[in-house]
Amino acid sequence: MPETKNLKSIAEIYKSDKIEHQYIKVYESYFEKIRDEKLKILEIGIADGKSLLTWSDYFKNSVIVGIDIHKINIVEKKLNRNNIEVHQGSQSDQTFIQKIISKYKEFDIIIDDGSHLSKDVKKSFNLLFSTLKDDGLYIVEDIQTSYNHFFGGNPFDLKYSNSHMNFFKHLTDSLNHQEVANPFYIKKKYDGKITNISFYHNMVFVRKGINDLKSKEVINNSYEDMKYLEKSSRTGKKFQYFVKYKIFYKAYTIFLFVFNTIKKILLLRI
Numbered sequence: 001m002p003e004t005k006n007l008k009s010i011a012e013i014y015k016s017d018k019i020e021h022q023y024i025k026v027y028e029s030y031f032e033k034i035r036d037e038k039l040k041i042l043e044i045g046i047a048d049g050k051s052l053l054t055w056s057d058y059f060k061n062s063v064i065v066g067i068d069i070h071k072i073n074i075v076e077k078k079l080n081r082n083n084i085e086v087h088q089g090s091q092s093d094q095t096f097i098q099k100i101i102s103k104y105k106e107f108d109i110i111i112d113d114g115s116h117l118s119k120d121v122k123k124s125f126n127l128l129f130s131t132l133k134d135d136g137l138y139i140v141e142d143i144q145t146s147y148n149h150f151f152g153g154n155p156f157d158l159k160y161s162n163s164h165m166n167f168f169k170h171l172t173d174s175l176n177h178q179e180v181a182n183p184f185y186i187k188k189k190y191d192g193k194i195t196n197i198s199f200y201h202n203m204v205f206v207r208k209g210i211n212d213l214k215s216k217e218v219i220n221n222s223y224e225d226m227k228y229l230e231k232s233s234r235t236g237k238k239f240q241y242f243v244k245y246k247i248f249y250k251a252y253t254i255f256l257f258v259f260n261t262i263k264k265i266l267l268l269r270i
């Protein structure tokens with residue numbers, strides 16, 4: 001039986017720069033278990049096709065779809081294989097991405113190794129996340145460009161800039177959306193749709209999945225409502241706990257909400 005090569009050995013054959021970026025080890029830890037499955041994999045950014053060729057060998061039973069803003073000569077780059085499909089278009093062109101979505105319907109893995117511009121990375125994620133299957137992975141490489149103003153990142157305001165790193169950092173709150181003790185909380189687009197976000201050096205992995213576990217602390221994002229329900233039904237003292245939780249605690253929560261809203265407006269964070 002021929003020896004099955006690991007991802008690093010295959011990447012070495014094609015001289016993929018995912019080795020020197022130290023991405024291969026991380027990729028292998030996710031992909032080893034699923035390499036024989038029939039997957040649909042999309043990579044944004046083809047260049048010389050080194051990663052498409054690597055995935056093509058590694059995921060023998062899968063379809064590897066590559067998109068690139070530039071025309072790719074598939075014969076010259078030796079990408080004319082049965083399990084590779086290449087399309088020309090921009091990752092931030094909604095019409096083009098819609099065509100990709102109509103053709104492939106859904107993906108198991110999406111890798112963004114395209115322009116690495118903050119606006120493109122965020123736009124592609126917003127356009128493509130819905131096409132990921134449950135348990136699917138959305139991976140963004142080279143997120144160090146978030147710290148570089150020449151890529152639309154911001155090295156001067158790491159916490160509050162519109163960089164894609166901050167976009168993914170904020171996404172971690174969607175993991176715990178049920179726990180936010182703010183009765184005025186407005187549900188965000190990805191709340192309940194993500195089960196894991198893992199950051200590595202210069203890359204991030206987002207796992208799609210249903211995340212709707214009920215909170216033990218709050219009901220409908222309200223701690224005081226939860227406490228009132230819990231205590232009044234356990235003791236029968238409805239009036240006492242109504243005054244405590246629905247009036248005093250609620251007033252305190254509303255005060256903090258107003259205070260923080262004014263603070264955010266003054267700091268232009270709204």
Ligand SMILES: C[S@@+](CC[C@H](N)C(=O)[O-])C[C@H]1O[C@@H](n2cnc3c(N)ncnc32)[C@H](O)[C@@H]1O
Binds near residue numbers: 044052
């Ligand atoms: C880093 S290279 C891709 C390398 C390839 N994934 C690999 O590992 O071998 C980036 C590629 O993204 C493409 N690109 C740049 N802007 C893009 C955009 N807006 N949409 C799609 N592709 C883009 C470039 O043409 C370039 O080929």
